[in-house]
Amino acid sequence: MPHRPALTPLVESLPATVPFVGPEAQERSRGRPFRARIGANENGFGPSPRVAAAIAEAAPESWKYCDPENHDLRAALAAQLGVGMENIVVDGGIDILLGVTVRQYVEPGAAVVTSLGAYPTFNYHVAGFGGRLVTVPYDGGDRESLDGLVDAVKREGAPLVYLSNPDNPMGTWWEADDVVRFIDALPETTMLVLDEAYGETAPASALPPLDVTRPNVLRMRTFSKAYALAGLRCGYAIGERETIRAFEKVRNHFGMSRLAQVAALAALHDQAHLADIVTRVAACRDRIAGIAAENGLVALPSATNFVAIDCGGDGDFALKAMEALVADGIFVRKPMAPGLDRCIRVSVGPEAEIALFAEALPPALAAARGG
Amino acid sequence: MPHRPALTPLVESLPATVPFVGPEAQERSRGRPFRARIGANENGFGPSPRVAAAIAEAAPESWKYCDPENHDLRAALAAQLGVGMENIVVDGGIDILLGVTVRQYVEPGAAVVTSLGAYPTFNYHVAGFGGRLVTVPYDGGDRESLDGLVDAVKREGAPLVYLSNPDNPMGTWWEADDVVRFIDALPETTMLVLDEAYGETAPASALPPLDVTRPNVLRMRTFSKAYALAGLRCGYAIGERETIRAFEKVRNHFGMSRLAQVAALAALHDQAHLADIVTRVAACRDRIAGIAAENGLVALPSATNFVAIDCGGDGDFALKAMEALVADGIFVRKPMAPGLDRCIRVSVGPEAEIALFAEALPPALAAARGG
Structure with a gap:
């Protein structure tokens, strides 16, 4: 008993x-x-001294909950990126967005493809929702294998695949043309998480143009790396509007730190x-x-x-x-x-x-x- | 297709x-x-001016991730509450803790009991993990019905029940003796979320003594209300050590804002x-x-x-x-x-x-x- x-x-x-x-x-x-x-x-x-100043100024207002729509930050990001606000979801870091994405697309037992040795926190979420992790060795020990990932996705009928570009932990990258070919080779029914946490420090040639017409690509970015705000927890995903809207079904609407919203906006304004x-x-x-x-x-x-x-x-x-x-x-x-x-x-x-x-x-x- | x-x-x-x-x-x-x-x-x-000052001072350090163990805050809370650090889990607000708790104990289709009109975000998480919400009317329109909740738990074989004391949205409360009787009447296999978000503003007589030997009670508290830090996202749950340890299986370890950790600690030190x-x-x-x-x-x-x-x-x-x-x-x-x-x-x-x-x-x- x-x-x-x-x-x-x-x-x-x-x-x-x-x-x-x-x-x-x-x-x-x-x-x-x-x-x-x-x-x-x-x-x-x-971070920018202007960011630290914005945080200090906003600190006494911490009694207020965040704006659950992240309106001002999404508006600023949309303007910068040339996409619509409806193409952006903000949450407390890419880690959370990864967890929510796994939860949205992965049934217990479903295959999820990633590279062997890639981001452990993604794997943690896959295990946490009962997904079956399928790993593909790096190409020559240095770069994630685009062909290998596509092959594994098709072989396993995976609903979700993860690619970081630039890559963590190796720091290597694929050029945008290769990434676009990779995206084109994926089944339309497989969601790609394209983790671009390190996008700002990469050559511009490594980042494919944003295409928010594709329902099966989520580009994830963060204020943790180049913007130096890892401790504040703010990341975002860019995607097709219905794909982005689905996050409203399960995300923690009041989970953002108000100071993170303030800081991210200030960071964005200090290019x-x-x-x-x-x-x-x-x-x-x-x-x-x-x-x-x-x-x-x-x-x-x-x-x-x-x-x-x-x-x-x-x-x-x-x-x-x-x-x-x-x-x-x-x-x-x-x-x-x-x-x-x-x-x-x-x-x-x-x-x-x-x-x-x-x-x-x-x-x-x-x-x-x-x- | x-x-x-x-x-x-x-x-x-x-x-x-x-x-x-x-x-x-x-x-x-x-x-x-x-x-x-x-x-x-x-x-x-x-919030306390000392909290705002602590935030301002720590802002330039926001490039660092949080301590995923929340060590210093848990140590301070444990000392204040007279429990062990292993009896406390910290996360980004009670909302997150509620979601993680539902995820831990509720299989799709399982009954979850709450009061009709109680906290909507708990209900949101129950729906989000496929639980079947069973609601009990308030007692006389004013207080959550302790007897009604116990009856519903037993009738439905519910693995999880929610009670807020003091209550939101009515502001009413039960005395500690009544709450203890309620806890004693629950099956040992039913987890109780006792949401004490408003505990600090309640009469001391409304809060049962902490008993961290009971595996089926999670007391949830927050820095959002009396401490006036809703925008910073910091809450915690107090419970039996194995119950608390289970959070390590699914929580987002690096999800806390470092400034929230700093602010909560400063708030705790300004009684x-x-x-x-x-x-x-x-x-x-x-x-x-x-x-x-x-x-x-x-x-x-x-x-x-x-x-x-x-x-x-x-x-x-x-x-x-x-x-x-x-x-x-x-x-x-x-x-x-x-x-x-x-x-x-x-x-x-x-x-x-x-x-x-x-x-x-x-x-x-x-x-x-x-x-």
Whole structure:
């Protein structure tokens, strides 16, 4: 005889897990703070001072709920993107939008296609709604395999497929023409989540033109990366109007932070800061690649705010190098999937932190070699 | 032959709806702002100045993701409440916690019990996960019926039941002894969501002692009401450790706003401001009741930050009075369920706004009588 409420069989079957352990948890376990926080693809260059000022100004108004329609932000985004407000849904980050999308299109047992080693939080949501994850290895260990994804979608009759472009965790990208061919090759009944979280730091040639006539493509973007507002939680999806309207059926209408709405709008209005950030991100990618080269390692080309460094050995070697860096107070992460796991992943940040990484890398590699 | 991805049958069956239309949407449709914003049970007295200062100070750090474990806030709450950190889960408001709870315990078709006219967002989540809502009329039109809820739970074999105490939308409450008897009468296999969003403004005698040994009770609280941080999105649930741990299976770990974490912690540390707010809320409830009496109407006793005023007629009459107020720039709402719908609901707020309400009520009642 049970003496407690029963979780649904699906939820009961899930592990109590977290897609990523946060740096704060690592710091608590280490007993001291990291010296450099360049592991979570955050943007240590920080948000526009005008954004911080807008937040400070709006803080006393935090007693008000958000506008559940996100009207002003959607209007500004629509004007910037040249689409209609009805083509945009705003929510508290791409993570939430991914969860809602899975919930909308995936029945328990249905196949969902992604790349082996791609964004874990997407996989978390697929498991959470009972989807059956089908993974496709990266192409040559570096880029998501567009052909492989299409083949898997068709073979499995998948209602949903995920592609990040530029890619996380490798930083690589496909050109827009390739992405358009990929979209054209997908069945019209398969929804594509095209995660463009790193779109602003990518070459313009990597982003296909927006086409809001296609019901089966959701382009997802965020204020977490180039706009440096990861902690505020604001992302959006762009799509065909009926596809976007379906989010109204299940989204948490009053879930947005009012300060996130205010901050995102202010960020959007400071395109000079964004341009400056993009320049600094590109320079920092080069700096990180240079550090890799100084150590005889190869940095993968990156269109994101991080760089994957091929440590020149196997996954075990790269893991040891990462662990040595972390032990030395440098917070970095690494991909874990076979083929990708030869790399560590270093986020851009202020030069002071990158210099600490440059200093810590040679002994970390030595430790990995000797260990 | 379909030419677009199919929503799951459940999601397809849902309306594209919103539990509440926000005041901003009403203002856009009116073409001018409200003169008084006293309709959404917000707390117009506002957050502590120390909270606003903490937000302003932390704003430039918004490039960092939140601590997904909500460690510091949970530690502070645990210390305040005399429970363990493992007895607390924090998320972006009670709305999210309600959704996650429904998802955890409700299979499609399962009965979920609530009161007819109680919190619409809970009902929205029940529908969203395919639950079958079973409603119990309020007791005498004023209080949720504890006996009626227990009877319905047993009759329907419901895995989940919802009770708000103090109640929204009526503002009434049960004493702790009654609530404990209600809990004792529930099957151990039925999860109770005890929504205590208005707990801080209630008499202490309305809140049962915390008992984190019971696996089937989730006490939900928020920083939206007494702490006046509705726009920041921070709520928490208190429960038995395994019940709390199950949230890790499905919650959005990086979904919290970092500023919400900072603000909630600062709010918790300013108990003097909370005490001041509670005093002002109580005085404003009396003021609103006095305005009702001046107009020959009866205000229901309230333990919340709002007052339900019985307009002395039927639902149609109260609706007309509310519409006249709204047309006059006074944002208020009203319950719509039979029995409750004789009332309008007025939130507390600064005297300037309450005075506008006092001025607008007599002509609104006259319009309702003449209309």
